[in-house]
Amino acid sequence: ETLTVSSWGGSFRDLIDQTIAKKFTEETGVEVEFITGGTIDRLNQAKLNRDMPESDVTFTTSHIGWLYTNDGLFEELDMSKIPNAENLVEQAKISPAHIGAWAYVYTIGYLPDSVPEGMTFDSWNDLWSPELEGKIAAPDFDPSHIISVAAKLEGVDIENWQDASEKLLALKPNFKAFYTNDANSQQLLSTGETPVQIMLSMNAYHMQSEGLDVQIAIPSEGAVLGVDTMGITAGTDQEELAYKFINAALDPEVQAQIAEIKKGSPVVSNAVLPDEIAALPGIFTTPEQWESETLIIPHDLRAEKTAEWRQWFSENMISNN
Amino acid sequence: MSKRPFLGWFSLPSVLIAFAIAASFIAIVQYSFRAYVPGSLDPGGFTLDNFTTLWKTVYGQAFLNTVLLCLWTAIFTLLIGYPLAYAMVRAQSVKLRSAILLISLTPLFLGEIVRTYSWIIVLGNRGFVNATLMQMGFIDAPINFMFTMTGVVIALVHFTLPIVVVMLAAALSHIDMNLERAATSLGAGRVRVFASITLPLSIPGIAAATSTAFAWTFSAFATPQMIGGGKVQTISTLVYQVGFASFNFPLAASLSLVGLLFTIAVLAIFNTGIRRLEKFGAHS
């Protein structure tokens, strides 16, 4: 008997394997198998295989989780079967069908020795500096961060993001590349290809641990909050085990391990972290931190707009450089 | 007596395979005229939308990139491959010939991933070339190879080189040495012998090698994907992206189809051109 988990490949799979799956297997004796892939790829695949789901539990980003939910690909969660969810922070309760597993921010990571002397990124506006021409990278799979930042800087409501398109286009010359996955982001940084990135905090910490001198800046406007979530695949015949798996994920010790290994912020309030980890930007241990340090794009709006943003972004920002 | 023993049995497996090939080709043609239904693998009704979509800049740019990549790769591969093939066939020492053969052949059996990955390490901003040049003080800032046509072409040249060398060497080795000797005895120096005898007689080999280089480059996926990093989109990377990120098989199919027709057209034009060129050598 095995439980099949759909997740990102690489270090995210390893993370889940070493923490949540380990705990789950200890408790149930059931082995965990993975199917891996990019966020969108797996969404598409899940749609195609809705009659014969390939996985029992699916990890995905909060707003994409909404797409699963809206499409009926997730089962509504019976929270009573997840005792550990009692301590779940508000920001991690995404929808009736998917809840957070860990949190992080997308923010500015940079190599101090490869940017102009003294540049510190106190504000997102610093990204627009002409001195950064051809130095920046951002994800090609999710433009929501920079779009929401631009909206905020222009003082327009995110719903009217189009009004910030001038601002966005002004940033175009500073982009060098758009990374396609987490490893790609790390490579671009470690090779100095793009010394400034709008990047996942967890990845930046990982690079630090490998000895790369990368600084993580939290601009005054806040960093863009992200929550990676879990849901139970509709139509699974392993529902009980799936609940046990999700419960294991929210175990305070497991959450602490996740913070320790990959610097993902716990999503339960009762996780106990060492001070030096708790102090890291992008790790939230108090409700205030969840509020003050983050720039939050409403998940459902983000879900709704993702396709539109991606198309605009790839046609206007990525292509034709 | 059975005049053609085994005809049936021997052709049966390949007939089945031919059916599979034909069927998958028909599938592609068929899909390319069908509508994309988001979230479904089953295509919608018949439409020409896919082909109108191809007029968008992204796709046009990918076509242009692919052509340029093929062109530059073919040119540089020839320029590098010809001397190598020549040395492989004509070097005096047997050891040197064997060494050249092994060195130029090994990459042929390494696959696209290993070789592309290696080039990333060579060409990156902190890669071997830039690190070395910077440490030696030749440059202050790294030269950009990654995410540029230049970088992709360098890796593609390396990728197509072995097959081109093998084909050129085969052509060169079949040129009768006595022809070159005859030219020498008639007073031609080495450069002239090469220009008036060796080169013209190897044109069929050059043609074959170039069209193969073209087909390989056209087909290459990992190299533009990994080194181009999304900045150098080609037909192959787009087909994959369209097919697997949005599961838009009809659009991917129409891209493939147009790409294929395009390959055939280019090879046809190229072959006619070469036939003209072959007549050219006689006047030198």
Place this chain on the structure above:
Amino acid sequence: MSNEISPSVLQNNTQHPAVQIDGVGKSFSGTVALEPVWLKIRQGEFLTLLGPSGCGKTTLLNLIAGFLEADCGELFINRDLVTQVPPHRREIGIVFQNYALFPHMNVAQNVGYGLRTRHVSKAETAERVREALELVKLGDFADRKPNQLSGGQQQRVALARALVIRPKVLLLDEPFSALDRNLRTAMQVELKEIQTRLGLTTVFVTHDQSEALSMSDRIAVMSRGQIRQIGSPTDIYDRPQNQFVSTFVGDANLFSVTLLDRDETFVRLTVGETQLQLETYQDDLPEPGPVTLFARPEQCKLTQAGQAGSIPATVALTVYQGSYAEVHLDCAAADNRVMQRVPASEAPSAGTKVGIALPSRGPAIYKLNGEVE
């Protein structure tokens, strides 16, 4: 063209050799292809290198041409030391086996190639190409591609191409080996006529003895990287200096005889029971004792059995050859079967007892299994 070449060649036809080879030798990675060779080729001479496959003929030719670099020795062409001169400045003309015509050029372009490399003007090139093609009777074929020509025509184009540059020496490497018998004979005659007319110094490589005998001024018979004998065709055929030359060139009947003694002009010997006295051209003879005596079939005669001075033999079989019949004889005194030619109508039937009369002068005497002394 012939008008222009001949006089210059004739003027050069002085004392010094056209080609002088002084101890030139060549090995390929350990195996000796050519032992050091000394050889002088006279002005206007037609010299043939004759020998079995692999004996070093092509190697020697390539050394003269400069396509190979000698391991040792020196090479002169018209008194100039050319050992260090690259092939394209040696002013040699070459005709290869299969001709090596440039397949991408037409006949005129092929023939004109050597003139273009010499930067001869267009007009003069055209004129000389025309003359050269006239010379080989291919005036009308200037525009053909080599693959549109017959073997014989190709051969003539190759010849024209080599001649038009007025080479000091013409080298030919088995140029006829790909032709059938009739064409071959015709080509031999044509080549010889042109060569004689122009007085061209020519080195010709072949393994065909009849070709060598019929065309050459002198023949160098080679085996295993050595020149075994040099001389005029009659020297080679009538006075071979060793067993190799005697059997490689022409048919040879070899008898086991006992050498008794010799004086100024005669040798005396016994063959089986028969005692004979023969005139000999040889200066050095082996020691008295068992030796091998060599005679051409046409030097011997078939006689009645028991005729005085004849060696007894039995007809083993006769082979009809049209213009004559070969009679193969078993003979106690001969190492192998002895062969004689007779008119087809006179062929004795198998089993007939006959005699073989040795010639009174001419045959050579070698050490047993060996070389002439």
Place this chain on the structure above:
Amino acid sequence: MSNEISPSVLQNNTQHPAVQIDGVGKSFSGTVALEPVWLKIRQGEFLTLLGPSGCGKTTLLNLIAGFLEADCGELFINRDLVTQVPPHRREIGIVFQNYALFPHMNVAQNVGYGLRTRHVSKAETAERVREALELVKLGDFADRKPNQLSGGQQQRVALARALVIRPKVLLLDEPFSALDRNLRTAMQVELKEIQTRLGLTTVFVTHDQSEALSMSDRIAVMSRGQIRQIGSPTDIYDRPQNQFVSTFVGDANLFSVTLLDRDETFVRLTVGETQLQLETYQDDLPEPGPVTLFARPEQCKLTQAGQAGSIPATVALTVYQGSYAEVHLDCAAADNRVMQRVPASEAPSAGTKVGIALPSRGPAIYKLNGEVE
């Protein structure tokens, strides 16, 4: 083995032909390789197909063997109609040029192959292979691989392999063309000896006229897909029925003469000024008028210039051939140069005026540019 085969062959040596070819012809995609041919091959006969390259020899052989299917006609082997029988059931033995020994089998396996296909028992196979190898004197070579054998030994293995199955007919396609002159002669003799001993019906393909003349009972001379003449070697050589045969087999001197008239035994004709009367073997002669007269060099004689009855000629060149010299003569009455052979020592120098005496009997007379009537 020979003990077993010979009697059966002899018993069969009755009236009916071993092979009968009735109007068999073959085209390849439009080009005619073989015109319909009628031919009967007698039991135990050695028949040679002789002709230039591409004349259809191999095609005819392959039709007999069954490797090709005839377009028309019928083929019988020992009275059985085999036109529709596949090769492996025709019971023929074949020896190819280069022998086609199976390189992955040793000598014994090669020779035994045909017996294994016939499901002959192991013991009998071993015995018959041993006998066959004895026959070709290769008893000690059973375990060798073909590449460990000399050319001559390979040829004998190929022969043993073909013979061991006791074929009704033995077919040989230029089996000697790859051998050098000496080995070739030796092999010819050996093959002929075995063939005669076993009384084997044999069809032999060659383009070498001397080989054909020396080995055959009958020769079929072919050109352009047709049999031009069939007959014994002397028929072919001495009484060629057309100009093709006369020039292809042996050397021919052709004179332009005017035929005056003939009676029972003699023809009268004029050659230039000279009037001659000759005996002829021909039944049909062309109409009186200009005709071509054909004579072998050895039928003619070189005489003093102006000798009565001789035709005037001038020596153009003499070609030394070792055992003799060829004298090429310009002669007003001849279509081409006339060739005569003389002992090398007697060769006249170029320019000498001589006469040519035609034989008093034997020469053939053809229509102008054409065939015998």
Place this chain on the structure above:
Amino acid sequence: MKKSLFDHLLDWSGRVLLTMILGFVLLPFLVVFIASFNDSAILSFPPKNWSLRWYSNAIEYRDFGKGLINSLKVSAIAATFAMIAGSGFAYVLNRYDFSLKSLLNSILMSPLIIPNFTIGLGLLILSTAASLPRTIWLVVAVHVIIVLPFVIRSVYVSLQNFERRYEQAAESLGAAPLRVLLTITLPLLVPGLISGALFAAILSFNEFTASLFVVNQGTQTFPVAMYNYVREYADPTLAAVSVIYVIAVAALLLVVHKFFRLEKVLNVE
């Protein structure tokens, strides 16, 4: 031979050019060799600390092991199938004329110019339309299609050089067609068949682009596993894999060279 200054220049520039080209060919492998021993996940030249950790990671990483086994399976099966189908077809192509022969030939040879991604996509669409699961057999089918032209070509060439007289000799000795095939044709073609199969297996083992379209997690081949690794990890484990790969291939080629002489195999002498 004494050479002119020009000839010397020509020789030297030739040598320099050759060295540079060989350097270009070898450069990535030398660099990857150095990088594979770099202790840090961050690329730097020259590496500051050395270690073998990426080698042990490469060996322990499960996807590589699985991918390797998949690739070995796929290439063995695909090469075998391609061999059977390809040599049969080459035989028929070489020996017989029949209607549709040239059409069949064009279809089977077309993968030489059809880009691999098109082939992959085509079979993916086809298998989806036919509701076939994405098993290893789908990967095998794609590989057979891609390597088949190479097998056909190499066997066809062997057949063209094949001495028909061996078969005729066997026939004349009474062997029926099947027997000729089994005792003469096949044994004599074995070297050609083996080298064709080997070449097919190597090609299949390295095939990436088309495979990418038709594999899933369970059937991913070694090259796909490597590609995914690069997409998912930013460390030099793949450098270690590459070094092992290069050494294995070079060793294999050296052995082949010793026994068969590559010049001959490749027809470049």
